Amino acid sequence: MSNIERTLSIVKPDAVERNLQEEIKKNFIENGFSIINEKKIQISKSEAEEFYKVHQSKPFYGELCNYLSSGPIVVMILEKQNAVIDNRKLMGATDPSKADEGTLRKKYGISIDKNSVHGSDSVENAKIEIDFFFSS
Numbered sequence: 399m400s401n402i403e404r405t406l407s408i409v410k411p412d413a414v415e416r417n418l419q420e421e422i423k424k425n426f427i428e429n430g431f432s433i434i435n436e437k438k439i440q441i442s443k444s445e446a447e448e449f450y451k452v453h454q455s456k457p458f459y460g461e462l463c464n465y466l467s468s469g470p471i472v473v474m475i476l477e478k479q480n481a482v483i484d485n486r487k488l489m490g491a492t493d494p495s496k497a498d499e500g501t502l503r504k505k506y507g508i509s510i511d512k513n514s515v516h517g518s519d520s521v522e523n524a525k526i527e528i529d530f531f532f533s534s
C-alpha cells in the first residue's frame with residue numbers, strides 16, 4: 399500500500415508536566431499510528447526559535463519559543479497511511495476551545511498556547527521536523 403507517511407508529533411510541556419505522554423501515545427496507537435522513534439528532551443530557546451522560525455513574524459512567536467523550551471517535551475516519529483493529515487485531524491483545532499469532541503486538543507489542551515500537542519502540517523515539513531530532532 400502506498401501513501402505510508404511519517405509525521406512529527408510533540409507532546410508539549412503542559413502535557414508532559416501532567417504526565418500525559420503515555421495516554422497520548424495510546425491515542426496514537428488506537429488510531430493506527432506506529433511510533434517509530436521517541437525521546438524525552440528539553441530544548442533551548444534558540445532551538446525552539448529555529449523549530450518555529452516559520453512563525454517568526456507572528457506576535458506570539460516570542461512566547462511560543464519561551465514556552466516550548468520551558469520544560470521537557472516528548473518528540474515522536476509517527477507512521478501510517480496519510481499520517482500527516484490524520485494526525486492533524488486527531489489533534490483537532492489549534493485552539494482547544496474550538497477543537498472537536500474526541501480530539502487530543504479538546505481532551506488535553508488547556509489554552510491556545512498550552513494546547514498539548516504539535517503535529518507537522520505537510521509531508522515536506524514533516525521531513526524537515528523529523529530531521530530537526532532525529533538526525534544524528
Ligand code: CDP
Nearest residue numbers: 458462491492510511512513515516517519
Ligand atoms: O500547532 P498548529 O499548527 O495547529 O498552529 P500554528 O498556527 O502552526 O501555531 C503554532 C503554535 O503557536 C500553536 O500550536 C499554538 O500553541 C501557538 N499559537 C499561539 O500561542 N497563539 C496563536 N494565536 C496561534 C498559535
Ligand code: MG
Nearest residue numbers: 516517518519
Ligand atoms: Mg503549525
